[in-house]
Amino acid sequence: MIRAEQFPLLDHISSGIVAIDRQANIVLWNARMEQWCGLNRDEVLGCNLFRRFPETAMDKVRQRIEQVLAGGPPVIFSSQLHHHLIACPLANGAYRTHTSTITWLEQFGIALFSIQDQTEEHKLIAQYKESTRKLHAQLELLRTLEREKLQLSAAIDQAGEAIVITDHHGHIAYINRAFIQQTGWSQDDISTLMIYDALFEENQPGFTRQLKQLLNDGQTWQGRQSIMRKDGSSFTASISIAPISDEVGKITHHIIIQEDISGQLTMEEKFRHTQKQEALITLVGGIAHDFNNLLAGLVGQLYLASREVKDMPKTAERLKKAQTITQEAAEIVSQLLTFARQGEHHAKEFPLDSFIKEFIKLARHSVPENIALIPDFEPGAYAFRGDADQLQQVLLNIVQNAVDACQGRDHGRIDIGLFPFNSAEHAQLLQKYPVLRHGNFAHIIIRDNGKGMPADVADKIFDPFFSTKQLGSGLGLAMAMGCIRNHHGIIDVESRPGAGACFHLFLPTMAPKQVVETASVIEHSHAANILLVDDDARVLEPTKELLESMGYVVTLAKDGEKACQIFELQPEQWDIVITDMVMPRMNGLEASLKMRQLRPDIPIIYATGYDPSLVTDNTRNVENSKLISKPFNPDELDRLITEMVVKREG
Numbered sequence: 240m241i242r243a244e245q246f247p248l249l250d251h252i253s254s255g256i257v258a259i260d261r262q263a264n265i266v267l268w269n270a271r272m273e274q275w276c277g278l279n280r281d282e283v284l285g286c287n288l289f290r291r292f293p294e295t296a297m298d299k300v301r302q303r304i305e306q307v308l309a310g311g312p313p314v315i316f317s318s319q320l321h322h323h324l325i326a327c328p329l330a331n332g333a334y335r336t337h338t339s340t341i342t343w344l345e346q347f348g349i350a351l352f353s354i355q356d357q358t359e360e361h362k363l364i365a366q367y368k369e370s371t372r373k374l375h376a377q378l379e380l381l382r383t384l385e386r387e388k389l390q391l392s393a394a395i396d397q398a399g400e401a402i403v404i405t406d407h408h409g410h411i412a413y414i415n416r417a418f419i420q421q422t423g424w425s426q427d428d429i430s431t432l433m434i435y436d437a438l439f440e441e442n443q444p445g446f447t448r449q450l451k452q453l454l455n456d457g458q459t460w461q462g463r464q465s466i467m468r469k470d471g472s473s474f475t476a477s478i479s480i481a482p483i484s485d486e487v488g489k490i491t492h493h494i495i496i497q498e499d500i501s502g503q504l505t506m507e508e509k510f511r512h513t514q515k516q517e518a519l520i521t522l523v524g525g526i527a528h529d530f531n532n533l534l535a536g537l538v539g540q541l542y543l544a545s546r547e548v549k550d551m552p553k554t555a556e557r558l559k560k561a562q563t564i565t566q567e568a569a570e571i572v573s574q575l576l577t578f579a580r581q582g583e584h585h586a587k588e589f590p591l592d593s594f595i596k597e598f599i600k601l602a603r604h605s606v607p608e609n610i611a612l613i614p615d616f617e618p619g620a621y622a623f624r625g626d627a628d629q630l631q632q633v634l635l636n637i638v639q640n641a642v643d644a645c646q647g648r649d650h651g652r653i654d655i656g657l658f659p660f661n662s663a664e665h666a667q668l669l670q671k672y673p674v675l676r677h678g679n680f681a682h683i684i685i686r687d688n689g690k691g692m693p694a695d696v697a698d699k700i701f702d703p704f705f706s707t708k709q710l711g712s713g714l715g716l717a718m719a720m721g722c723i724r725n726h727h728g729i730i731d732v733e734s735r736p737g738a739g740a741c742f743h744l745f746l747p748t749m750a751p752k753q754v755v756e757t758a759s760v761i762e763h764s765h766a767a768n769i770l771l772v773d774d775d776a777r778v779l780e781p782t783k784e785l786l787e788s789m790g791y792v793v794t795l796a797k798d799g800e801k802a803c804q805i806f807e808l809q810p811e812q813w814d815i816v817i818t819d820m821v822m823p824r825m826n827g828l829e830a831s832l833k834m835r836q837l838r839p840d841i842p843i844i845y846a847t848g849y850d851p852s853l854v855t856d857n858t859r860n861v862e863n864s865k866l867i868s869k870p871f872n873p874d875e876l877d878r879l880i881t882e883m884v885v886k887r888e889g
Contacts (some may be wrong), residue, residue, distance in 0.1 A: 249269040257352035258347075260350075303316075308343065338853050402414070403418055405490065406493075420473070422469060423469035463477055584852065632722070654686045660686070691735050769814065772827065801836075842863050843864040846867050
């Protein structure tokens with residue numbers, strides 16, 4: 240038997256050496272194997288390899304070992320495929336990984352196992368793989384962070400709000416694109432800027448000092464502040480400032496988010512202005528109703544008194560003047576309603592070009608000779624439906640303002656033009672009033688070369704009671720605005736100090752229609768029975784006397800319910816019903832419709848002291864009815880009653 244003493248050098252090499260004979264009995268076991276396996280030679284020599292180390296007895300392993308024992312070529316068992324043939328435990332419970340080479344030594348009749356320990360190599364490889372994996376993961380994380388950083392940077396740069404980052408002392412370190420657009424400061428400028436000195440306009444004493452203290456204390460701040468642009472102008476911004484801290488909580492920077500809210504403030508101001516206008520409109524409507532009722536009673540009393548003093552010429556003349564003054568008061572109420580976009584329309588269709596030509600003839604009487612009045616027309620069809628009297632008053636108000644603006648100017652001039660609306664020439668107006676894109680509009684221009692107006696005045700000239708004249712009422716242009724809007728049109732003004740003013744009126748036009756006027760002969764019927772309905776005694780009593788003086792038989796009802804009760808007793812008795820529209824318990828429309836159930840042919844006159852346009856839609860569908868406004872002209876009322884009664888009888 241071969242013994243280890245025959246090969247003393249085998250105990251000094253780094254490899255493990257094992258030899259087996261043809262029967263697979265272990266005949267050689269060197270010192271390295273003793274160290275690795277913890278088995279000395281006496282424990283393993285003479286033992287069968289397959290029984291002592293079961294791993295070698297596996298079919299595929301044993302078959303290859305037996306091939307070597309039969310004189311076959313060497314075989315190698317790698318650590319990757321077989322891990323180990325002979326288990327060599329480590330202190331941590333694992334096993335050494337090694338590569339085993341088995342060679343048949345014919346001269347000795349043994350198969351020699353040369354075992355190379357690769358545990359440390361595999362450990363280093365595993366560590367290398369783990370380090371490589373971690374490095375790849377870290378690189379991927381860095382790439383992800385870089386992508387997120389680029390996305391965040393792009394998002395911040397594209398944000399609509401200005402974003403500024405400053406150091407703890409207020410020096411600007413970063414600005415985004417919106418900041419440049421808002422302020423005009425560039426990237427090259429920011430190195431010289433401090434947020435407190437260059438940007439915040441000092442509206443309140445000590446503002447920057449208080450802000451610095453808040454930020455030094457690590458507090459946030461929100462509010463509105465005026466921001467200075469590079470060109471010296473300013474705008475109002477909504478600002479939020481917050482501290483940025485490092486990993487130990489020390490404040491290193493501040494972030495400022497700034498939104499330009501100038502447009503929002505303008506919209507808020509317009510909204511508040513609109514609310515004031517609506518409140519004023521409501522107030523005007525209520526005042527006009529009460530005032531119209533008073534005037535209705537006064538007109539009736541004056542009419543009756545004038546009939547009773549025919550033998551007193553001076554008194555009759557005074558009463559006539561009082562009637563004229565009353566009518567003027569009614570016209571003032573009408574103007575108030577027009578300003579409130581509530582004025583009654585006496586609408587008819589007429590061509591605007593003929594209207595403007597006639598208006599210029601009228602306007603020449605109010606324009607001094609030293610101011611030229613120049614007409615300018617473009618031929619075309621300008622069929623318009625509206626109230627010619629109201630439109631004439633609007634144009635007169637504008638011309639009078641132009642005359643005042645030209646006073647004291649050399650070569651004063653007022654141009655009045657009429658053209659089809661041209662969207663290409665007035666792109667700004669089209670942007671301001673998108674409704675002009677739809678439909679056809681006539682464009683009336685009144686331009687002067689007077690002293691002009693600053694922007695703050697031009698913005699207010701259509702406001703009620705705003706006037707730059709010491710004796711002005713401030714209702715002229717407000718009434719003009721209401722009238723044009725009531726005609727579904729638009730009025731606008733362009734002006735600059737020293738450059739005159741230009742008023743633009745856009746009125747919707749329509750296809751012209753031929754109007755055929757028919758004459759009618761109205762017979763007077765003085766025996767008509769009238770049911771008069773009104774909840775205001777100041778109107779009811781004088782109107783009753785007025786109608787009775789005309790020869791009518793009048794029965795009174797103080798509200799709609801009482802009127803229906805009276806009407807139901809003898810429906811055929813009545814020739815016509817005159818009723819107020821707005822009454823408690825039951826309004827005039829409800830009462831009249833109830834009466835119509837008993838007498839479908841009964842004529843009805845609706846009277847209102849409110850805005851007639853509010854009730855026009857309700858009464859338009861009631862056949863054989865008319866709507867009149869208080870105070871009414873006695874002669875016109877008499878004519879209307881006679882016309883409606885005769886029409887029914889005919």
